[in-house]
Amino acid sequence: MTALSLAPAALRLRVRPATALSLLIVALLVVAVLAPGVLTSRSPNEIDLQHTLLSPSLSHPFGTDDAGRDLYTRVVYGARESFGIGLGATALAMVIAVLLGFTAGLARGIVDTVLTRILEVAFAFPVLLLALLLIAIRGPSLATEIVAVGIGSAPGYARMVRGQVLHVRQAGYIQSSVALGHTWWAVIRQHLFPNAMRPLVAMLTLAVGQSIVWASGLAFLGLGVAPPSPEWGALLDAGRVSITTSPWLEIMPGLVIVLATLALTALGRTLQHRLEGAAR
Amino acid sequence: MTTAVQAVPLRAPLARSGVRAARRGLGKLAAAILVLVAAASVTFFAQLLVPGDRATAILNQQTGRAQRWSAADLAPVNHRFGFDRPLLVQYANYVAGLFRGDLGTSYTQHRPVTEVIGDELVPSLVLTVAALVTAWVIALAVILLTAKRNRFVSAIGSTWEALTASLPPYWIGVVLLVVFAVELRIFPVIGGTGAPGTVLPVLALAIPLAGFLGQVTRDEFEKVLDQPFVITARTRGMSDTAVRLRHALRHSVLPAITLSGWALGALLSGAVIAENVFGRPGIGQVLVVAVNTRDVPTVSGIVLVVAGVYVIANLIVDLAYTLIDPRLRAS
Numbered sequence: 001m002t003a004l005s006l007a008p009a010a011l012r013l014r015v016r017p018a019t020a021l022s023l024l025i026v027a028l029l030v031v032a033v034l035a036p037g038v039l040t041s042r043s044p045n046e047i048d049l050q051h052t053l054l055s056p057s058l059s060h061p062f063g064t065d066d067a068g069r070d071l072y073t074r075v076v077y078g079a080r081e082s083f084g085i086g087l088g089a090t091a092l093a094m095v096i097a098v099l100l101g102f103t104a105g106l107a108r109g110i111v112d113t114v115l116t117r118i119l120e121v122a123f124a125f126p127v128l129l130l131a132l133l134l135i136a137i138r139g140p141s142l143a144t145e146i147v148a149v150g151i152g153s154a155p156g157y158a159r160m161v162r163g164q165v166l167h168v169r170q171a172g173y174i175q176s177s178v179a180l181g182h183t184w185w186a187v188i189r190q191h192l193f194p195n196a197m198r199p200l201v202a203m204l205t206l207a208v209g210q211s212i213v214w215a216s217g218l219a220f221l222g223l224g225v226a227p228p229s230p231e232w233g234a235l236l237d238a239g240r241v242s243i244t245t246s247p248w249l250e251i252m253p254g255l256v257i258v259l260a261t262l263a264l265t266a267l268g269r270t271l272q273h274r275l276e277g278a279a280r
Numbered sequence: 281m282t283t284a285v286q287a288v289p290l291r292a293p294l295a296r297s298g299v300r301a302a303r304r305g306l307g308k309l310a311a312a313i314l315v316l317v318a319a320a321s322v323t324f325f326a327q328l329l330v331p332g333d334r335a336t337a338i339l340n341q342q343t344g345r346a347q348r349w350s351a352a353d354l355a356p357v358n359h360r361f362g363f364d365r366p367l368l369v370q371y372a373n374y375v376a377g378l379f380r381g382d383l384g385t386s387y388t389q390h391r392p393v394t395e396v397i398g399d400e401l402v403p404s405l406v407l408t409v410a411a412l413v414t415a416w417v418i419a420l421a422v423i424l425l426t427a428k429r430n431r432f433v434s435a436i437g438s439t440w441e442a443l444t445a446s447l448p449p450y451w452i453g454v455v456l457l458v459v460f461a462v463e464l465r466i467f468p469v470i471g472g473t474g475a476p477g478t479v480l481p482v483l484a485l486a487i488p489l490a491g492f493l494g495q496v497t498r499d500e501f502e503k504v505l506d507q508p509f510v511i512t513a514r515t516r517g518m519s520d521t522a523v524r525l526r527h528a529l530r531h532s533v534l535p536a537i538t539l540s541g542w543a544l545g546a547l548l549s550g551a552v553i554a555e556n557v558f559g560r561p562g563i564g565q566v567l568v569v570a571v572n573t574r575d576v577p578t579v580s581g582i583v584l585v586v587a588g589v590y591v592i593a594n595l596i597v598d599l600a601y602t603l604i605d606p607r608l609r610a611s
Contacts, residue, residue: 118318121315123590125319126546126586126590127549128550129567129586130583132552132567132583133326133579136570136574139574209446216450217449217450217553220450220553221571222568223568243458244458244462250458254450254451254454254455257448257451258446258448261446261448265446
């Protein structure tokens with residue numbers, strides 16, 4: 001029934017196969033986050049010492065780890081924490097980016113110059129290194145990881161927000177709204193903010209994927225979420241010791257991270273094109 | 281005759297634009313130094329964010345205990361690291377030290393950070409530069425072979441770029457390691473810094489960057505191939521390969537060259553991960569040990585060195601860009 005009613009809509013929107021695949025992957029990830037039990041019948045902490053370090057097979061599609069736990073199940077249950085980190089870091093980055101970008105874009109003049117200079121300095125620190133500096137200072141923890149990735153990726157988004165604000169404030173409807181005597185707050189709230197933020201909505205999806213990659217990179221170095229957790233980065237960290245003997249412990253969670261990022265990036269791009277098309 | 285006539289009126293504006301270019305260059309240099317001082321300020325004040333008393337933390341780290349220390353125990357540590365001086369003096373010393381090539385003292389190893397980083401920087405820089413060159417070679421090869429060919433070939437090229445651009449270096453590193461070192465045994469598993477041990481880490485860094493550079497260049501390349509001067513060149517009887525190499529390529533690499541400065545910084549942080557995948561000596565190993573032992577001065581030092589490389593690379597790219605594109609010199 002649902003398939004039938006969906007088909008005409010899909011045709012009307014001309015969904016490309018790549019987009020459909022991305023949607024499917026993201027849908028599966030959302031299910032894994034909300035109800036992991038739907039995708040697997042096993043438990044992520046079910047130890048089975050009879051079947052340790054099995055390579056991928058039909059009964060264990062991703063293989064098993066050194067305690068005989070099913071890796072596929074652990075990846076499914078790890079989605080919630082990984083996405084939590086990705087969403088948390090993205091939210092933090094966006095709040096910083098919107099505050100800085102709007103302040104710079106609206107104030108212009110000396111404030112804009114100073115903020116742009118500060119962003120330039122921030123760009124000299126690669127995301128990963130800034131994150132490592134923060135972890136060295138505060139010690140590794142889930143909160144530090146989220147804050148580190150969030151702060152690290154904020155400058156790039158702040159620059160985009162500033163560009164958007166500068167672009168949108170020149171639009172005719174903003175000027176007419178000002179000419180009509182609306183207060184500046186009303187103009188910002190009703191016109192500037194929604195229009196400047198629209199293209200950035202698409203970027204949010206991209207940013208979540210990127211944050212997951214950064215966070216898993218930190219975990220891979222042993223500086224993120226610690227191993228007993230099934231968080232994706234932690235799985236990578238745990239699998240590192242047996243990389244030469246049981247490579248699937250490393251390759252499978254990595255593949256899921258790659259697919260998740262690719263799907264989120266592809267969706268973000270499609271969304272961006274749609275929104276730009278709608279604006280035109 | 282004609283050349284002499286042309287040379288006279290040209291000389292004066294050229295000299296003036298030379299002065300302007302030099303002034304521009306000096307301005308850029310000053311801005312770069314300012315960015316580095318600001319970066320140093322960030323790392324200095326970051327060190328103040330270490331929770332609790334720093335001298336206590338250093339003593340606990342040294343002895344492997346977690347206890348309170350008497351003032352008599354803490355005094356020499358405070359003196360040694362300069363914690364007993366006013367904050368502003370500490371800050372001035374830190375920034376001034378930077379210009380002397382002094383990055384402070386390691387909390388755990390009790391020797392200068394520059395010594396701790398020492399020779400580890402060289403293999404990391406070799407890896408980074410090799411990866412940048414390799415990425416450019418891959419990106420250009422893919423572009424020249426696939427851009428604006430028939431639809432199918434072009435699609436293969438751009439799909440390859442989209443796929444590789446979003447691959448995390450640690451995952452490519454692991455896959456390359458498993459395929460080429462563990463299964464095929466072409467390269468050593470624990471690489472070292474020799475040539476055979478360098479190939480896989482270089483590829484792990486170069487493949488995603490090549491995808492990214494390719495994406496940026498492809499757009500430009502396809503636009504340039506539609507330009508009137510390309511059509512002119514073709515009507516003059518120039519072959520397709522020559523048009524691609526001599527006209528389209530030159531125009532389309534400019535945006536990606538601007539990004540190369542940024543890429544060098546990004547590659548250095550990617551190198552941290554690649555070095556840990558392949559067990560290759562370099563700043564990556566030093567950095568992870570330092571973060572684990574909470575050795576903030578060493579971490580700050582490495583972060584500053586990488587920021588310095590980024591700033592210098594961007595300065596060079598900026599100046600090179602002015603030389604390549606004459607329009608920028610006039611403005």
